[in-house]
Amino acid sequence: MERQVDDLVEELYPSLQEWRRDFHKYAESGWVEFRTASMVASKLASWGFEVKAGREVIAEDARMGVPPLAFLKAQEQRALSQGAVAEWIPLLSGGFTGVVGILDSGRPGPTVAFRVDMDALDLQESHALDHAPAAGDFVSINDKMMHACGHDAHTSIGLGLAYVLSQSKEELHGRVKLIFQPAEEGVRGAKAMVEAGVANDVDFLFACHVGTGIPLREVVCGTHGYLATTKMDVVYTGIASHAGGNPEEGRNALLAAASAVMNLHSITRHSGGNSRINVGVLEAGSGRNIIPNHASFKLETRGDTSEVNEYILSRAIDIIHGSAKMYGVESQIDIVGKAGSSDPSPELLPYIRAQASKVKDVASIVDTTSAGGSEDATYLMERVKQNGGLASYLVFGTTLAAGHHNEKFDIDEEVMKIAVKTLALCALHTHELPLSKVNA
Amino acid sequence: MERQVDDLVEELYPSLQEWRRDFHKYAESGWVEFRTASMVASKLASWGFEVKAGREVIAEDARMGVPPLAFLKAQEQRALSQGAVAEWIPLLSGGFTGVVGILDSGRPGPTVAFRVDMDALDLQESHALDHAPAAGDFVSINDKMMHACGHDAHTSIGLGLAYVLSQSKEELHGRVKLIFQPAEEGVRGAKAMVEAGVANDVDFLFACHVGTGIPLREVVCGTHGYLATTKMDVVYTGIASHAGGNPEEGRNALLAAASAVMNLHSITRHSGGNSRINVGVLEAGSGRNIIPNHASFKLETRGDTSEVNEYILSRAIDIIHGSAKMYGVESQIDIVGKAGSSDPSPELLPYIRAQASKVKDVASIVDTTSAGGSEDATYLMERVKQNGGLASYLVFGTTLAAGHHNEKFDIDEEVMKIAVKTLALCALHTHELPLSKVNA
Amino acid sequence: MERQVDDLVEELYPSLQEWRRDFHKYAESGWVEFRTASMVASKLASWGFEVKAGREVIAEDARMGVPPLAFLKAQEQRALSQGAVAEWIPLLSGGFTGVVGILDSGRPGPTVAFRVDMDALDLQESHALDHAPAAGDFVSINDKMMHACGHDAHTSIGLGLAYVLSQSKEELHGRVKLIFQPAEEGVRGAKAMVEAGVANDVDFLFACHVGTGIPLREVVCGTHGYLATTKMDVVYTGIASHAGGNPEEGRNALLAAASAVMNLHSITRHSGGNSRINVGVLEAGSGRNIIPNHASFKLETRGDTSEVNEYILSRAIDIIHGSAKMYGVESQIDIVGKAGSSDPSPELLPYIRAQASKVKDVASIVDTTSAGGSEDATYLMERVKQNGGLASYLVFGTTLAAGHHNEKFDIDEEVMKIAVKTLALCALHTHELPLSKVNA
């Protein structure tokens, strides 16, 4: 079987590259992946997958950080003008850009799921000639949207995996579920898929990422230490007045925000583990001589555990409202992203190692590495584990032209081959997995 | 009549000096002027005044900044051991140390009131030999209580005035009312006398101060520009915890106080006039490695007008409670002092000038000067003016050995003669005043 | 002479309106008044004035708040495309948009100067149909530039005055100097004209404003109480880093700015008079999960006197640098505007009153009013007074459709007639002024 998978992927490689460059050129940020998702759905359907998309896989109220409706509408039009597959758009419309493809072998066996993400960052891509996408004419043409974290490759890997498995259906047992998630950046999308029940029937879940500092041809079987996190947008609304003429009539939203910032960063540490807090963006006021009536800021909290994160969050909310009260301004807090912490299931690591070791391009295999940031695949992983399943988050190393989230980020596309091969084998050898986990 | 007053005062001068030095030696701070008040009451009675003291002239709930009961009790004992007139103590007990003496001429005429204050400062007096009270053996023997603002002289002036008027009763018309107020320092006592109705029947009110930078033998007929002010004590109560071991269990009162201080000083100015705010004392925490569960601070607000002061005060209260809310600590605010703003009645200034000009020791007379600080005689003045009366705040200049509130403060006692003479004439010539003001 | 002036102005009124509406439509903000200044220069020259423009009347280093060079260049092209008089552009190029016109009578007499300002605000004008310029088709066509403070009328008044005086040259004594100042908004331009020597030879200076709450047909002879002010832009530059992964490598410019804001607003008041401080705009950070490496804020200080303003300014500079030091970030402060305080010369007020009283349209004349804000004409006034001259700042009332700096600001144009008539008489009757002020 390794041979068959290897041949299929080598043959598919030009398509993997083509897909990835196409997604790269038409980069779409979170909740507006209309073109990407429609193409994914269309291809999955053409390969014999049962396809679910839109509200069936995205719980409306559990979405976080959704852009305004007008923006969603405009982006939908943009996607159509850029070649979105029109028949799928009605399902996706309004920011329901998740897709799930199911392939049932008809044979007994577990449900094995793979999760990839599809969204780009809100970043203007470099047009410098030393940046391969620019030189190669697949630089993003969408303003302030760029695949600078490799999700274009993730989507292509998901498609490649779908294709390979559709061609290997005879070898499959149980069911395969391919989860294409929107809005991972800002950890906004996974919770809505979990709430829609996408992970409820999953026995084994494999999520993955490319890059992250791991060298090409190295595979990491599991990632631990994702920090629990919450993302918030805060708006303060005060009263403007002339700073020289009648300052006492104003209610100063900028001062309230400065006070909140100072006090937020002063939250006492928790003995239960590391924590973080950052106000990353602040904008306030309209003119030098006007008492500012508006301030908005974006912040995030993190913690080694959800308990630590919730502690920081709870203190932060008191501070945000307390500072508003001090200055007589109105405060509004929007939770725009949230992720937990989820370590890989130890039982799954040797299985992944075994599959990766069958892939000839793989040069080294590492059991686990430690993550620095946050990831909302943890929501899917936790749901699977709650139901008695196993889950892990793999990393496939690749050479990076510049760091993640940099305007010149680029990958060595060879990583896509390694990922598709490894994951395909993970799907095909589930009889090697602990039986107690199988829905027999 | 000028001659008669002049003779009486010159004859009385040794007593004025003796009284003042006695009060200086047995200095008593606000609300514990048991010895002083009892002696005042006793003397007034002996000179034929109707005397009211204690709760009759002090409204209990309107008192501000009253010390704890245990301290009041201990001071009462201290006063008795230092020669307080025992028969008056029951009335004064518990911090009701105000005295009012009334002399009714039996003839038609207005009610003319004079207000002096009796309290010392919470200050340790210098024992240096270049400090006259130390050299002259009348330095304060009461720990951390010192007459460093001249109220010892004020009380003596009030007594001298009482004596002179009692000797000139045949020349009087209407009634004379001598108001001996406790707890002027910290502007704590006048409001309680106003609320007790002390000023309700007053047609003309003369308050006064010695010193304040005015040279000896100069008389200022009225003082304008007293800043409205409020004095507050704030206590924050949080939860202590070990700063290394379990910091998250604490609620940090010190941080809440630091935040309050920063934000209090940031209150936006008012276009209606100058304002001030000052947190003058802050104490917090119990140990370097303990999350502080206690913080207390003393602050004051001021404004050119009561409106400006109330604006600052209102913003301050929001900030104090808002900062507590931010840190999850309990907040308690005590208003421990309050004074308004009250300008002299213009109609009264020429009258005062006329009387002062009859005093041979007076070298120069100024209509008005501008005050820098605050004074709760303004409460009495405002009440008189509300009822259609006239009021002014005089200053009698004197040579100062050191500034007010300094540990070496001392006066030239000659000022007492000038003050008694001027005020006695003000009491005796009320027929020169506008008739519409007279309770005829 | 009054009759002659009156006739001339009535005849000129259609031109005054036409000029003002033209300037309104082609509104140009501070330092880019290329079209306006070139047209002013051209007209003055055509009426026989000696014209000085550009670097001769604008000291390069004394300019404040000059936009970046690229913007200046683009605006110069914009001005040329909108009908700027090309021959004058080389002199004005690079942001030297001041113009001075001199008319010498050839007869002995004083130098009488008039100062008007030419710049628009950075404001988007309303296109609502209830806004007369929109309805009348002279709404500003320049993006985010709008004459919302009446400087279009001021420029027209200056031109009208020039025309009338050129027609009345036989009646003139001494010299007339018309000063057309750029960049009054943000008090950026006057200092550069003073430093270029524009005011050095002036005996009598008349500056003026329309509106400001004064009713139509009322003339105010002088304005006192302009607040001394300083405008500053601050930039903090820190080091970015990932807020989750390696926060310790960052240097947080946003926190430094928040701390600066808190402490700036906490500057202790000055007993010498009212003061103000306001941070009106703050922008910081680039992403929620990035330690912010950039912060910029705009602030202003004010004081009743220059001493008070300098005190606040000096404390503010310490705080701005001190907060940067706390956070290890670089700080840069640009002074982008500055004005002093200058009261009208008392000797000049009766002269202005006398001239205004000869204008039949004038319904009432007021000696002085109190200003609420700041004005850099004070620089020119102070220089004139330092040299023994007299100066005043007049206000010509007019009906306003909305307040100054509002997107629907509009005036009753009749005020231009009143202003030109009054100022022309002020120029023509200088023999009535105190002789000691005349350069005889």
Next chain:
Amino acid sequence: MERQVDDLVEELYPSLQEWRRDFHKYAESGWVEFRTASMVASKLASWGFEVKAGREVIAEDARMGVPPLAFLKAQEQRALSQGAVAEWIPLLSGGFTGVVGILDSGRPGPTVAFRVDMDALDLQESHALDHAPAAGDFVSINDKMMHACGHDAHTSIGLGLAYVLSQSKEELHGRVKLIFQPAEEGVRGAKAMVEAGVANDVDFLFACHVGTGIPLREVVCGTHGYLATTKMDVVYTGIASHAGGNPEEGRNALLAAASAVMNLHSITRHSGGNSRINVGVLEAGSGRNIIPNHASFKLETRGDTSEVNEYILSRAIDIIHGSAKMYGVESQIDIVGKAGSSDPSPELLPYIRAQASKVKDVASIVDTTSAGGSEDATYLMERVKQNGGLASYLVFGTTLAAGHHNEKFDIDEEVMKIAVKTLALCALHTHELPLSKVNA
């Protein structure tokens, strides 16, 4: 040998109790352990130890948090009046209260050192009858000094160990060094002993503590995770002025301190591990209406590693000086305590376990536990390890009446027997230790 040690200790137990209760009654805080140290020195000498004390074992400049000279002098007198051994006082005078006793077997072998600490806390002991020392008449008679952390027991254990080893000298190899350290509370004393060279010749170091939550009869062979820490005292000196009259003349030390506190707690976390910062005590200002010219505060920083602690410390120092600069006040920082992090030498743990297992009173043995706080024995341990030696920090469990640093803290004295027995065996069996560590 176990039998001999066991017998000796059982016999000695009444003395151990007596000594401990005596030290408890005459509790002496850091750097004033004159009575304790003199008695230790005297006993060691009487048992045949070579005794070094004072400046020979305490490097003057490396002492931290030494009280003022007047206090040292007064305490020296107090110690003499309470039975200090007079002949040793001259060496200890001035706060050099360290003692080292050396017992040389004359046989080849390593230098084995034991470190105990002698100081009490600045705490008022409870006199409640449910507090055994109060009931048993050995409650501390020294005001605000109490052995609430068990150092009285530590000193007794050190003495007991000295006695047992002096009686077992024939069984010893190499040298034994008993280190009696002053001023462990506030981590002030160890560095001065290290700088004096006390640990330079040590091959194996055993430090120990009683209690810390470990049950009686349990022995912990090593403690890891001591947090690196720095203790600082900060004084700000500004300029006082009247808050109403001339606030601008003041330089506000209280505001500077509030700003420092806010910003200190805002220091960004370090990715290298947990950190802490706490301003535990703050005092500022002298009167409500005075701009405060004085502020002082006590703070501590901590970190999982010295690198993390140094990072926090370095940022803190910038903030302390930066905030002073903002307010124009003088700042002074005193480092009053410092400790590092030092994990136990793994090679030593089985040796300690082996010895403890020979002690019949020991019920359970644990390899390592994790510490919550900080300990300056780490300085001695690090020095030993730098020279190729081995070191560990043991804990001997005991039942506590109340937590460490509580006014009712008390121990079960039986722990002293277990500690002396275990440590004596550690001294006597060094031939079982790795040979490479032996100075042969």
